[in-house]
Amino acid sequence: METMEKVAFSTPECMVDATMHYCPGCTHGIVHRLVAEAIDELGIREKCVGISPVGCAVYMYDYMNCDFIQAAHGRAPAVATGLSRALPETIVFTYQGDGDLAAIGTAEIVHAAARNERMTVIFVNNGIYGMTQGQYAPTTLIGQRTSTSPRGRSVEVEGYPIRVSEMLAALDGPTYIARAAVVSPPTVRQAKRAILRAFEAQVTYRGFGFVEVLSTCPTYWGMTPAEALKRAEEHVVPYYPLGELVDRRQGRETATRPE
Amino acid sequence: MEDHTDDPRLGDLVLLKGNEAVCEGAIWAGCRFFFGYPITPQNQIPEMMSRRMPEVGGTYLQAESELAAISMVHGASSAGARAMTSSSSPGISLMQEGLSYLAGAELPCVVVNIQRGGPGLGNIAGAQSDYLQAVSGAHGDMFLPVYAPGSVQEIYDFVAEAFDTADRVRGPVIVLADAMLGQMTEAMRPRVDACPPAPEKPWATVGARNRAPNLITSLYTQPDSLAQHNRRIRARFESETRELCRADECLTEDADVILVSYGISSRSCQTACELLRESGVRTGLFRPTVVRPFPEARLAQLAARARLVVSVEMSLGQLVKDVRLAVQGRAPVTVLGRPGGTYSTSPEIAEFVVTTLQQMAS
Numbered sequence: 299m300e301t302m303e304k305v306a307f308s309t310p311e312c313m314v315d316a317t318m319h320y321c322p323g324c325t326h327g328i329v330h331r332l333v334a335e336a337i338d339e340l341g342i343r344e345k346c347v348g349i350s351p352v353g354c355a356v357y358m359y360d361y362m363n364c365d366f367i368q369a370a371h372g373r374a375p376a377v378a379t380g381l382s383r384a385l386p387e388t389i390v391f392t393y394q395g396d397g398d399l400a401a402i403g404t405a406e407i408v409h410a411a412a413r414n415e416r417m418t419v420i421f422v423n424n425g426i427y428g429m430t431q432g433q434y435a436p437t438t439l440i441g442q443r444t445s446t447s448p449r450g451r452s453v454e455v456e457g458y459p460i461r462v463s464e465m466l467a468a469l470d471g472p473t474y475i476a477r478a479a480v481v482s483p484p485t486v487r488q489a490k491r492a493i494l495r496a497f498e499a500q501v502t503y504r505g506f507g508f509v510e511v512l513s514t515c516p517t518y519w520g521m522t523p524a525e526a527l528k529r530a531e532e533h534v535v536p537y538y539p540l541g542e543l544v545d546r547r548q549g550r551e552t553a554t555r556p557e
Numbered sequence: 558m559e560d561h562t563d564d565p566r567l568g569d570l571v572l573l574k575g576n577e578a579v580c581e582g583a584i585w586a587g588c589r590f591f592f593g594y595p596i597t598p599q600n601q602i603p604e605m606m607s608r609r610m611p612e613v614g615g616t617y618l619q620a621e622s623e624l625a626a627i628s629m630v631h632g633a634s635s636a637g638a639r640a641m642t643s644s645s646s647p648g649i650s651l652m653q654e655g656l657s658y659l660a661g662a663e664l665p666c667v668v669v670n671i672q673r674g675g676p677g678l679g680n681i682a683g684a685q686s687d688y689l690q691a692v693s694g695a696h697g698d699m700f701l702p703v704y705a706p707g708s709v710q711e712i713y714d715f716v717a718e719a720f721d722t723a724d725r726v727r728g729p730v731i732v733l734a735d736a737m738l739g740q741m742t743e744a745m746r747p748r749v750d751a752c753p754p755a756p757e758k759p760w761a762t763v764g765a766r767n768r769a770p771n772l773i774t775s776l777y778t779q780p781d782s783l784a785q786h787n788r789r790i791r792a793r794f795e796s797e798t799r800e801l802c803r804a805d806e807c808l809t810e811d812a813d814v815i816l817v818s819y820g821i822s823s824r825s826c827q828t829a830c831e832l833l834r835e836s837g838v839r840t841g842l843f844r845p846t847v848v849r850p851f852p853e854a855r856l857a858q859l860a861a862r863a864r865l866v867v868s869v870e871m872s873l874g875q876l877v878k879d880v881r882l883a884v885q886g887r888a889p890v891t892v893l894g895r896p897g898g899t900y901s902t903s904p905e906i907a908e909f910v911v912t913t914l915q916q917m918a919s
Contacts, residue, residue, distance in 0.1 A: 343765070344764050344765055344766040344767075345764040345766075346764060346765075347635075347762045347763075347764065349632075356776065359770075359772050359774070362770075363765070363770060364764075364765055364770050365762035365763070365764060365765050365770050365771045365772070366762065366770065366771075366772050366773070366774075367631075367632070367635050367662075367762055367772075367773045367774070368662070368772075368773065368774035368775065368776055369628065369631065369658075370628060370631075370654055370655060370658045373624065373625065373628035373631070373655070376620065376624075376625040376626075376628035376629050376631075376632065377628045377629070377631050377632035377635070378632060379618070379625075379629050379632060380590070380592060380628065380629035380630060380631060380632025380633035380634075380635075380636070380640065381632035381633065381635055381636045381762070382632070383590065383616045383618060383629075383632075383633065384590055384616070384632065384633040384636035384637075384638040384640070385636045385638075385763055385764075388636070388763065388764055389764075405621050405622060405624070405625065406621070406624075406625050406628070408621075409620075409621040409625065
């Protein structure tokens with residue numbers, strides 16, 4: 299009997315088949331793939347320009363098969379704005395960690411969202427600074443021990459964590475805001491849907507799409523990858539609820555900015 | 558300025574403020590993207606751009622800060638567009654991060670600094686105390702051309718030329734003016750010919766259609782590779798700025814006292830030269846119109862037959878550093894520096910020269 303090979307799984311066209319530098323168990327690998335799949339499914343690879351952050355994902359351009367710009371820390375939404383205004387038909391996305399987006403880049407993300415800039419933002423929130431070896435982030439949870447909160451983050455000293463998605467949802471500008479997670483197969487599938495919609499917010503509805511993706515950092519959480527996924531489900535997700543916070547896609551079918 | 562010109566490239570005389578000339582020079586050069594933030598004394602630049610950019614099919618966007626504005630320039634320049642921003646001293650400090658990224662990523666752009674008193678919040682008076690900041694640029698080994706206009710006409714001409722220079726060196730170019738030049742209104746002639754088209758930019762990130770992806774970055778993790786990158790940038794800067802070694806000279810043919818000054822303070826120096834000549838001191842003015850690269854060779858020639866070289870600046874000893882480097886001990890060098898937005902008048906400059914010569918003689 300003849301057998302036929304059927305390809306069940308392959309590298310997306312928008313990804314480069316390279317060995318990644320990320321730690322074992324890092325969820326950047328999953329999120330990169332979801333972004334690449336969304337770009338392939340929408341058929342926009344040749345129009346895409348990605349903007350990489352300062353942080354572990356600075357090297358994203360080594361893994362993605364599209365034009366890329368490496369931006370200053372936190373400034374990716376501003377770089378994206380400049381590019382998008384110069385070339386409105388380009389599909390531009392930023393990919394930022396919690397230091398890049400929620401610390402130094404707080405102003406840039408708020409204003410790009412408020413302007414409903416034509417861009418997609420993937421916010422990878424793992425509640426810690428990985429590249430610089432484990433300091434606390436604006437999204438680190440109360441009680442969490444890190445290299446700069448050795449006694450555990452406290453309300454009195456370091457203040458409260460920031461829920462970025464809810465903060466941006468208070469603005470009239472954004473077209474789509476969701477929070478997803480990549481900590482289990484069901485959450486990964488939901489994250490993929492959210493990322494697709496965040497790209498559609500830009501591609502079809504010419505506006506600002508944003509997905510906060512709860513992720514893990516086994517290395518600096520001091521856990522195995524499996525323990526980290528469990529911690530995320532049990533402690534991180536309850537503080538940062540999953541779901542779609544803003545969906546203004548209907549009603550924004552026509553571009554409002556003069557071209 | 559004469560009423561008539563034979564040059565077909567130049568239009569009729571118009572009255573423009575320095576800040577307005579920034580806008581018109583940029584528009585002539587094909588700049589269609591301006592991202593800025595308000596700061597006195599350059600607010601007329603974003604205000605005028607907000608009006609003029611849509612008129613010429615361009616984009617004006619007021620950024621949330623200077624930090625964001627320079628990054629927006631980074632994005633537009635990555636797209637291959639001619640883009641610019643402007644600010645004043647404290648805002649330029651905020652833009653220095655972005656300037657370094659633009660330089661490392663080999664991205665052309667124009668940045669105009671309408672200097673004011675500093676450091677810190679300082680004041681809104683014209684000053685020249687960002688000279689060292691401008692010629693060093695920002696962190697890292699930076700090689701960026703710095704123009705130093707001395708009139709509204711030169712602001713227009715230099716901003717216009719800066720875009721071409723930026724494309725040739727593939728990096729940021731600074732135009733260094735100050736509050737007085739920015740606020741003053743003078744007659745000038747705009748260009749009425751067409752600006753030559755910008756060069757092709759195959760490196761731009763416009764979407765990878767039928768080609769391998771482009772990457773615009775300043776990150777080179779291996780020291781050897783970053784070293785090679787730095788040397789390449791320097792070599793291109795040197796070869797593309799050879800004709801930028803420029804200075805205007807006034808009464809230098811027989812001068813044995815040379816005043817060195819740029820921008821607004823050079824204007825008081827012109828009259829000071831005349832005053833000094835009336836009392837028999839043969840003084841001339843050497844006025845660099847580009848301060849990076851600094852016109853060292855010509856200044857060295859003038860210094861060789863001088864008994865005194867005086868740097869006249871609205872700062873406390875910044876321009877004089879480049880003057881000393883150029884003179885290399887061929888003549889005594891001293892500085893008449895006025896900080897905080899103050900300046901020396903022509904009689905004060907003349908008196909300083911006379912007093913200095915007397916002190917040298919005794």
